[in-house]
Amino acid sequence: MTVADGADDLTRSALASATVVVAGLGVSGRAARDVLAGLGARVTTVDDRAEDADARDVAAFLARGGLDGVDVVVASPGLPPSHPLLAAARAAGVPVWSEVELAWRLRVGRDSGDGPAPWLAVTGTNGKTTTVEMLASVLTAAGRRTAAVGNVGTPVVLAATDPALDVLAVELSSFQLHHTTSMAAQAAVVLNVAADHLDWHGSLDAYAADKGRVYAGVEVACVYNAADPTTEDLVRDADVADGAVAVGFTLGAPSVGQVGLVDHVLVDRGFAALRHTHAAELATFDDLAHLAGPDGLAPHVVQDALAAASLALAHGVEPAAVRDGLRAYRPGAHRIATVADVDGVRWVDDSKATNAHAAAAALASFAAGSVVWVAGGLAKGATFDDLVASRADRLHAVVLIGVDAAPLADALARHAPDVPVVRVDPGDTGTVMTRAVTEARRLADARSATGATGTTVLLAPACASMDQFASYAARGDAFAAEVRSLLARG
Secondary structure, three states: OOOOOOOOOOOHHHHHOEEEEEOOOOOHHHHHHHHHHHHHHHEEEOOOOOOOOOOOOHHHHHHOOOOOOEEEEEEEEEEEEEEEHHHHHHOOOOEEHHHHHOOOOOOOEEOOOOOOOOEEEOOOOOOHHHHHHHHHHHHHOOOOOOOEEEEEOOOHHHHOOOOOOOOOEEOOHHHHHHOOOOOOOOEEOOOOOOOOOHHOOOOOHHHHHHHHHHOOOOOOEEEEOOOOOOHHHHHHHOOOOOOOEEEEEEEOOOOOEEEEEEEOEEEEOOOOOOOOOOOOEEHHHHHHHHHOOOOEEOOHHHHHHHHHHHHHHHHOOOOHHHHHHHHHHHOOOOOOOEEEEEEOEEEEEEEOOHHHHHHHHHHHOOOOEEEEEEEEOOOOOOOOOOHHHOOOOOOOOEOOOOOOHHHHHHHHHOOOOOOOEEEOOOOOOOHHHHHHHHHHHHHHHHHHHHHOEEEEEEOOOEEEEEOOOOOHHHHHHHHHHHHHHHOOOO
């Protein structure tokens, strides 16, 4: 991987007098604008939706020479490479950076005097937020001053310029990594790779390649999923620092160079001094018991814990801190969160399951034939045949929401033809969740009437939310509010 011509000399001091265009005024764009302005850079913001942007008409901005004399464009992760502003920048030889790339170049030394805080980077199709929050919990248990940042919420550029932090737990999306070229994490993991965001990247290979950028320049350890050959291939292809090692995580007994499981105990044979002959205990399933669902601890939760442990060990954390941090970790909202459990029906919000891979993991957490699945939204060019074929046995019925229901409906017709499917008319967006919850209750009650027990109504959409909701969080909040309202009415 190479940095665009002319970009290498844009150090922190050079950026203080640079001319910068910030494209997109989301959370990360505003943070980039504010930090750059604080340095003294000349910043112009461009966003066709933000009223406080310096320019809102991209075509007019380009027509009047808006990129003339610009040293770098900092792009929102929501802007695809084909966006007219980014395409024009590349054509003009202006480097395009992510906010993450900017953050890496603006890092400041720690209060301890030991140089900038190292980064422990997490990417993957699913499990990123859980893993990075588990990692932050482990680092905190080890006495490190840390923060979970990046795609999880807090912009990286704010954390990278905070000298009070000892180490950063950084969640990175493929969008952010696409325009990130000089980052060299202390350790990094690609949790898994499955088809997602293909409308943005153009192909699965391009998507995987952007995920693989997280390994570039890694100093200590490249962590990969031993059950996902693509992640191991990305490690093999990575250009890393001398001495960096590859460590796989597995749900089986680990070989040397792996972390894994022995009799419901998480163990380390990747970093432990005696790894050639012994496995060092990190934690047990009892330490993760608070994360178990009604049918036990889901495999993907254990995988996330192993990945988080690996990154923490690469940083030098002691095994006892892994145990303590995993015990202390509590998941955030909209991830297999129980909203209510009434009359034998459990209502579960997993709105963060925005792709097929995540929805498959959520469905796997429940018993066969027990789930009324609320799914659908913006498909992003994805297909759902593998998801439905692999999880059809979990389904009692399906409620489809969203404006882009055809891909899911077609997959259900092909692979689960006997499962009842109710389509919620997308015409009235404001009442979509009211109608979805009402239909889900009717279907759940019908199952209960047969004498079946353990019914779950699961919101795991497998799709993005932007067609009918502001975010996956807003979608989950709407689901929870409607469930509580419906149950209150009796």
